[in-house]
Amino acid sequence: MDCRQQLINDAQKMLARLDAKAPTPAPAVMRVSSSIYSDPELFDLEKRNLFQRVPLMLAASCEIGEPGSYKTMEIAGIPLLLVRGKDGQVRAFLNACTHRGSKLARDCGSATRFTCPYHAWTFGLDGDLVGVAAREAFGQVDAEVSRLVAFPTTERAGLVWAILDPAARPAFDEFLSGFDVLLQGFGFENWHFFKRQEMAGANWKLAFDAHLEFYHLPVLHRETFGPGTSNLAEYFYYGPHQRIGLITRKEHRLEQDDLPSLASKPQDEWPLNILLFGEWIIFPNVSINCFYKGGRGVIISQVLPGADVGESVTVQFFLHEHPPEGEEIAQAHELCDFLGKVVGSEDLPMSRDQQQVLATGLLPEVQIGQNEGGVQQFHRWINRFVQAPRGATLAEIVANGENAGASIDERANVPA
Numbered sequence: 001m002d003c004r005q006q007l008i009n010d011a012q013k014m015l016a017r018l019d020a021k022a023p024t025p026a027p028a029v030m031r032v033s034s035s036i037y038s039d040p041e042l043f044d045l046e047k048r049n050l051f052q053r054v055p056l057m058l059a060a061s062c063e064i065g066e067p068g069s070y071k072t073m074e075i076a077g078i079p080l081l082l083v084r085g086k087d088g089q090v091r092a093f094l095n096a097c098t099h100r101g102s103k104l105a106r107d108c109g110s111a112t113r114f115t116c117p118y119h120a121w122t123f124g125l126d127g128d129l130v131g132v133a134a135r136e137a138f139g140q141v142d143a144e145v146s147r148l149v150a151f152p153t154t155e156r157a158g159l160v161w162a163i164l165d166p167a168a169r170p171a172f173d174e175f176l177s178g179f180d181v182l183l184q185g186f187g188f189e190n191w192h193f194f195k196r197q198e199m200a201g202a203n204w205k206l207a208f209d210a211h212l213e214f215y216h217l218p219v220l221h222r223e224t225f226g227p228g229t230s231n232l233a234e235y236f237y238y239g240p241h242q243r244i245g246l247i248t249r250k251e252h253r254l255e256q257d258d259l260p261s262l263a264s265k266p267q268d269e270w271p272l273n274i275l276l277f278g279e280w281i282i283f284p285n286v287s288i289n290c291f292y293k294g295g296r297g298v299i300i301s302q303v304l305p306g307a308d309v310g311e312s313v314t315v316q317f318f319l320h321e322h323p324p325e326g327e328e329i330a331q332a333h334e335l336c337d338f339l340g341k342v343v344g345s346e347d348l349p350m351s352r353d354q355q356q357v358l359a360t361g362l363l364p365e366v367q368i369g370q371n372e373g374g375v376q377q378f379h380r381w382i383n384r385f386v387q388a389p390r391g392a393t394l395a396e397i398v399a400n401g402e403n404a405g406a407s408i409d410e411r412a413n414v415p416a
């Protein structure tokens, strides 16, 4: 795919929608069972058939930029250790010593090797067992069996993806559907990590739904984004991934991409940063938004399922094209606080209210409008992965999904 041409096509469509002052509607309102947010059995299936099946965007390359840099995290109950090796390659391991399962590392940092805090077995950055304490007394150790459990991993567009199934075929291309090629436009591999913050919310899909529609912006975010904010979203779909453009001619609260300015310029002068407009949704749980406060940057939000069906954690991390300097530093911190408030004090408390209501079972269905097409699309794709049989490959699931569109009966696809 010609990346720039594809971005131009999207921008042209966006300009047409700006002229029309209306987005492309989804074909119909979708109704889904409320139980999709509160059923513990479905939640278990999602962990197994979705979070352990699809490549997950786990980190920005610059979070673990140097050989020896590592980051730990937990996804759907699986403790992970991401580390950049001496060869520059990022690897994702189960964060578990192969002696008896102790966690090898915590938080993030830099290391030349990992020594287990329990009996001091030591592992190299490439996962090899390199030291056994009191080896003679311990007895025979099989080096191959004792390597760290490794997950298929790839680094593309300055972002790191892994599949949390050690035996999975690394079908990254089939799943990413060209979205990674478009994301290359940002050049994240040369960007700089600024800050990470975390906040608790309700069911991961309730928390993520709020990233997929702009309908709520002038209402729930009237105090932060303002009551005059546009609520019109145009959706661009790339396999299970999507891009969402805000249809507005007003200056955005975060001084975002000035799309209307393109109309007066020849196409070959359209600046790349404007062509990269909008919110980028990496299925199933990551969104990327641009900002220009404290210098050009992005906020990457990762919504992780929690310990229970009604819990999630939203991780926000902030990257900058150039490290903020002088007064930009205070502006960059202000922006983190602002976006922490938008999500932590507005979106996530709302998700907890919804969770309480939906868990009663007394509101049997919820509705997703024609102006919320991306939310509809998100739930269709989750259904496809959750329901695909055990042996189905990523390529098969993605290929089947492309044509299924809106024709499936949504309510048939969720448990009663």
Ligand code: FES
Pocket: 097, 098, 099, 100, 101, 102, 116, 117, 118, 119, 120, 121
């Ligand atoms: S559990 Fe790691 S050395 Fe024993």
Ligand SMILES: [Fe+2]
Pocket: 210, 211, 216, 220, 221, 342, 347
């Ligand atoms: Fe929101």
